Amino acid sequence: MNGRLGKWVGDHIVLLVGLLVLLYMFMPIFIVVLMSFNDPASKNSYSFDGFTWHNWLNPCEPIGMCDAVTLSIRIGFLATIGATALGTLMAFALVRHRFKGRSVANIFTFLPMASPEIVMGSSLLALFVSAGFAGTLGFWTILIAHIMFCLSFVVVTVKARLAGLDPRLEQAAMDLYANEWQTFWRVTFPLVFPGILAAALLSFSLSFDDFIITNLNSGQEVTFPMYVWGAAQRGIPPQINVIGSVMFFLALFLVISSEVFQRRRARVTA
Amino acid sequence: MADSDAEDLVLTGVTKKFGTFKAVDDLDLTVPQGSFFALLGPSGCGKTTTLRMVAGLEELTAGAITLGPQDISYLKPYKRPVNTVFQSYALFPHMTIFENVAFGLRRQGKKDVKKQVEDMLELVELAQYGARKPTQLSGGQQQRVALARALINRPQVLLLDEPLGALDLKLRRAMQIELKRIQTEVGITFVHVTHDQEEAMTMADTVAVMNAGLIEQMGEPKELYEHPRTTFVANFLGQSNLIKAKVNGTDGDQIRAEIEGSTLRVPRDRAADDAAVRSGSVWVGIRPEKVFLAAGGTETSDGSNVLRRGRVTDVSFIGVSTQYLVRMPWGQELMVFEQNTGAREDFRVGDEVDLHWLPDHTFLLDADQDATAGVEREDLG
Numbered sequence A: 001m002n003g004r005l006g007k008w009v010g011d012h013i014v015l016l017v018g019l020l021v022l023l024y025m026f027m028p029i030f031i032v033v034l035m036s037f038n039d040p041a042s043k044n045s046y047s048f049d050g051f052t053w054h055n056w057l058n059p060c061e062p063i064g065m066c067d068a069v070t071l072s073i074r075i076g077f078l079a080t081i082g083a084t085a086l087g088t089l090m091a092f093a094l095v096r097h098r099f100k101g102r103s104v105a106n107i108f109t110f111l112p113m114a115s116p117e118i119v120m121g122s123s124l125l126a127l128f129v130s131a132g133f134a135g136t137l138g139f140w141t142i143l144i145a146h147i148m149f150c151l152s153f154v155v156v157t158v159k160a161r162l163a164g165l166d167p168r169l170e171q172a173a174m175d176l177y178a179n180e181w182q183t184f185w186r187v188t189f190p191l192v193f194p195g196i197l198a199a200a201l202l203s204f205s206l207s208f209d210d211f212i213i214t215n216l217n218s219g220q221e222v223t224f225p226m227y228v229w230g231a232a233q234r235g236i237p238p239q240i241n242v243i244g245s246v247m248f249f250l251a252l253f254l255v256i257s258s259e260v261f262q263r264r265r266a267r268v269t270a
Numbered sequence B: 001m002a003d004s005d006a007e008d009l010v011l012t013g014v015t016k017k018f019g020t021f022k023a024v025d026d027l028d029l030t031v032p033q034g035s036f037f038a039l040l041g042p043s044g045c046g047k048t049t050t051l052r053m054v055a056g057l058e059e060l061t062a063g064a065i066t067l068g069p070q071d072i073s074y075l076k077p078y079k080r081p082v083n084t085v086f087q088s089y090a091l092f093p094h095m096t097i098f099e100n101v102a103f104g105l106r107r108q109g110k111k112d113v114k115k116q117v118e119d120m121l122e123l124v125e126l127a128q129y130g131a132r133k134p135t136q137l138s139g140g141q142q143q144r145v146a147l148a149r150a151l152i153n154r155p156q157v158l159l160l161d162e163p164l165g166a167l168d169l170k171l172r173r174a175m176q177i178e179l180k181r182i183q184t185e186v187g188i189t190f191v192h193v194t195h196d197q198e199e200a201m202t203m204a205d206t207v208a209v210m211n212a213g214l215i216e217q218m219g220e221p222k223e224l225y226e227h228p229r230t231t232f233v234a235n236f237l238g239q240s241n242l243i244k245a246k247v248n249g250t251d252g253d254q255i256r257a258e259i260e261g262s263t264l265r266v267p268r269d270r271a272a273d274d275a276a277v278r279s280g281s282v283w284v285g286i287r288p289e290k291v292f293l294a295a296g297g298t299e300t301s302d303g304s305n306v307l308r309r310g311r312v313t314d315v316s317f318i319g320v321s322t323q324y325l326v327r328m329p330w331g332q333e334l335m336v337f338e339q340n341t342g343a344r345e346d347f348r349v350g351d352e353v354d355l356h357w358l359p360d361h362t363f364l365l366d367a368d369q370d371a372t373a374g375v376e377r378e379d380l381g
Ligand SMILES: Nc1ncnc2c1ncn2[C@@H]1O[C@H](COP(=O)(O)OP(=O)(O)OP(=O)(O)O)[C@@H](O)[C@H]1O
Pocket: B018, B023, B041, B042, B043, B044, B045, B046, B047, B048, B049, B050, B195
């Protein structure tokens, strides 16, 4: 009896621990989704007081929240494009070209990732102010800041992908009558694309999420994380959980659909 | 350069340096149009580097490469009528097998791609695999895709960098025959790199033996085997007994060389170079399978080369033949391979034997060279 129980535990322990860890990781998200249906008794209530559709039907009810979300999405979008384009070019240069100061450049692109956000944020503010932008802090300074801190992540991600790319594939393409341009678009780019895509997604989520650097350089503008921070002082409106849930389900949808897409492609070619 | 019509591939003084290291050193090579040319040599001798220079993937440090009347030394790879089967296949992982094979045709804007690709896949027996990705194929199948992808373009020169390396023996033999058949059929010049001497000899019209960035010797397989000009070739292609001897004169068109009181005769045209003969100190070479064994003191026919008073130190029976090691009075061990015809009892370890062989099978090499150059180690099989 004891032996059988021991065996059962032995067989399932990995599964069990795995489930517990998953539970631990997803608990906050369950709470966010749950609280998006909350009908709070008072402004400062953090408990589930009753079920309602109201929050989902009136997501923009809290004053300024939807403006903050829109601003964050706009900045996230532009920062993603800027950082991905620049970072990809940098990654190509760092991996493919032998130039003087290459290893130093490598270290310097890595450095911003390692330095504390609060330091970067405040020094950036000092820079903006001393450059005479003190009165015009806002959309553009936020965007510049976001592109800056996303850049390192893009470079590192794309570089990893590029370093794993066998240069002989490009040589084979050239050997098979593809000129430099065709080689890039037919062979190099498709093979590096997953890295670029990952870098873009990472950039967006970093930008959308950022509070510390943004807070220091935003002037009068309010991004979503700043709004949530401010609201938390007064009592979080349940609509914030709606936005949180939407973001989560959107991410989930993206992950699942890319998975399905890949499976289907694998099945078609099998 | 021969007649101007021929689209021979000619390398003149081709040199490639990596830093200060010379991977290919002042190489001269002529590959006649339509021939099956094998480049044979040990690992690291510069075979791949040579091919890459012909393909345009590596820049020459010095020298020139011409194809027929055209100097292609500095042409971009995609402008050369040359295709490569890479040592590592280098199939495009994001494309199907069909698209991999179609790649070259599409870049050249050829018509009728579908039909041609299907025919080519048929030829390499991969017709049903067109829709798969390279990772879904076995190593041998990938190799055949790499071959199809290059061959479909009907280049003037096809470069094959150990294209059969990953195959098991049976498939390897089958592909060797297939490759040879394809080459004869399409009449394309094949430059085939390998370090498998048997493969080089069975397939090629001409074999060039390469060592440390240099061509040691070039010729028909039989010529190379029967008449090696360096100790490296003598040892790398098959096995050889090299016996140090002193030249002490000539008899008509035969050279006499002496070792420990025995006189060995070698036809003059089988001496690698006259300078060695004049200097007096030479290696007398004989292939182990050309040597006959006789019990010590047996009469031998006139005109044979004879070495007496050998003692058998090792006998290994390997089915079709028996391999003997015989220690000579001066301490050297010589190899003798005998067919198992059953005509005579095998010798045993300790028996005294005489070795004899025909002067026509003997060759002379310059004694300045290392007698062990190119000896294949056990682990290289
Ligand atoms: N890019 C490079 N940089 C420096 N040295 C190189 C480079 N490519 C090749 N070499 C050197 O040049 C020599 C010849 O290399 P190559 O690849 O031509 O050998 P190979 O004859 O094809 O050998 P194998 O049979 O193992 O494929 C080797 O000693 C190798 O280390």
